[in-house]
Amino acid sequence: MSTLGKILLVDDDNDILSALKMLLVSEGYQVSLTQTPAAALAAQNRENFDLILMDLNYSLDTTSGEEGLALIEAIRKADDEVPVVVMTGWGTIEVAVSTMQNGANDFIQKPWENDRLLAIINNQLKLASSQQQSKKLTRQNQLLQQEVNDDLGGDIIAHSQAMQQVLAMINQVALSDASVLLTGENGTGKSLFARYIHAHSPRSHAPQISVNMGAVTESLFESEMFGHTKGAFTDAKSTRIGRFELADGGSLFLDEIANTPYSQQGKLLRVLEDREFEKVGGNKTQQVDIRLICATNADLSQAVEQQTFRKDLLYRINTIAIEIPPLRNRREDIVPLARSFLTRTAAKYGKAPLPLSLAAQEALTAYDWPGNIRELHHVMERAQILSQGEEINPQALGLPSTQAPAKPQSQDTSTPATLGQGKDGNLATLASLELEILEQRLSHFNGNAVKAAKSLGLSRSAFYRRLGKSEQ
Numbered sequence: 001m002s003t004l005g006k007i008l009l010v011d012d013d014n015d016i017l018s019a020l021k022m023l024l025v026s027e028g029y030q031v032s033l034t035q036t037p038a039a040a041l042a043a044q045n046r047e048n049f050d051l052i053l054m055d056l057n058y059s060l061d062t063t064s065g066e067e068g069l070a071l072i073e074a075i076r077k078a079d080d081e082v083p084v085v086v087m088t089g090w091g092t093i094e095v096a097v098s099t100m101q102n103g104a105n106d107f108i109q110k111p112w113e114n115d116r117l118l119a120i121i122n123n124q125l126k127l128a129s130s131q132q133q134s135k136k137l138t139r140q141n142q143l144l145q146q147e148v149n150d151d152l153g154g155d156i157i158a159h160s161q162a163m164q165q166v167l168a169m170i171n172q173v174a175l176s177d178a179s180v181l182l183t184g185e186n187g188t189g190k191s192l193f194a195r196y197i198h199a200h201s202p203r204s205h206a207p208q209i210s211v212n213m214g215a216v217t218e219s220l221f222e223s224e225m226f227g228h229t230k231g232a233f234t235d236a237k238s239t240r241i242g243r244f245e246l247a248d249g250g251s252l253f254l255d256e257i258a259n260t261p262y263s264q265q266g267k268l269l270r271v272l273e274d275r276e277f278e279k280v281g282g283n284k285t286q287q288v289d290i291r292l293i294c295a296t297n298a299d300l301s302q303a304v305e306q307q308t309f310r311k312d313l314l315y316r317i318n319t320i321a322i323e324i325p326p327l328r329n330r331r332e333d334i335v336p337l338a339r340s341f342l343t344r345t346a347a348k349y350g351k352a353p354l355p356l357s358l359a360a361q362e363a364l365t366a367y368d369w370p371g372n373i374r375e376l377h378h379v380m381e382r383a384q385i386l387s388q389g390e391e392i393n394p395q396a397l398g399l400p401s402t403q404a405p406a407k408p409q410s411q412d413t414s415t416p417a418t419l420g421q422g423k424d425g426n427l428a429t430l431a432s433l434e435l436e437i438l439e440q441r442l443s444h445f446n447g448n449a450v451k452a453a454k455s456l457g458l459s460r461s462a463f464y465r466r467l468g469k470s471e472q
């Protein structure tokens, strides 16, 4: 039988224990009865209680409350979370204050009113459970943050001169609080570097909140970014905290910034300029302290010329602009990246990573990688999983043969019919075929996800989802 919670009752008066037991059990609580402080501490040692309801005086001749105060202290030594509610016939303010100072959470005077006692118990249980929940979330957050940081520690590969320069700049910029705009083609590592900047910034103890601006619909933009109050609109059943508020003290990463609906760009600009906003439906102005990191694969100057992006917003976000070069312009990184993806995939399946044949290394280096590192990642994952031999050969890579070296008379193999079909007879999975199509379509439209999605009859958010990208 499920109960509302387990309560430990401590009182030397048997009649009071019986009356309380009857009341609390009828309300759905499970109760344990003890008559002395020693018995209460022994019970607390044996099992976990959700709340302790205790008397302050135990010997008939004392009214000082000292035994009770000592019990509260002993309870607190063993457990600093369990709510403790004190009952006493000596309900003076002084007694109430000293019980609270000793660690009690609330106080009720005997003889008690049932409704009042039940309300106190209920409130204390609710409070304790939300405090626990919040502790859990904080811990989970810390762990997630740690995972991201660990991930960043070993994973960034930058052998090429081009990436060495970029990394040096990023390391320098990370220490400042300046707004950063990361540009570059899809899959070049903009999101990774955004996380890296935050993780190496003085704000790394606070969260980085990401928003994929391409996936936020125009109608929900304000509520998503600034939050809303309860009842602000029909579906607003409770107060919602927006991304700005969540990022307070940390960094806000606006990915695909070029896709911010034009009608909303002014609102975004205002918050970025004033560091102030109001929740939808609310009239209280809230201050926010964030470090802004944006990313885009679009040419924002061109977008300004075409009047799809506000010039003043561009000036606001690009204090420091860093371009992440496409993989074809840093070919020295290709093989080390490929090896690291093989190692990661192999580890995932508890296998040893397969070595890359010399010919495979040449094929990888010669290929132009329109989908950049993301594409390389998928290719290597598939190769590690599907390869039958002792090493990975060029066929297992399944690269479009127009790009593979020493392959004369190649025809146009970029059509879906031949996509992903390994020449060693291995058939690619549906998921990897789909990814390949999505990536090709993206590069066909020069990284414009909106156009690519449209051409495939997908919504922008469905396109992102299938691409395996975060949609926040």
Ligand SMILES: Nc1ncnc2c1ncn2[C@@H]1O[C@H](COP(=O)(O)OP(=O)(O)OP(=O)(O)O)[C@@H](O)[C@H]1O
Pocket (backbone or CB within 6 Å): 155, 156, 157, 158, 184, 185, 186, 187, 188, 189, 190, 191, 192, 193, 255, 295, 296, 297, 337, 373, 374, 377, 469
């Ligand atoms: N230098 C690098 N070293 C190791 N892994 C990398 C590097 N750069 C990118 N990656 C990996 O490549 C993948 C794609 O990177 P990311 O998602 O950051 O690209 P992006 O530029 O943000 O893409 P998009 O424009 O589509 O949002 C990720 O799995 C990322 O971890």
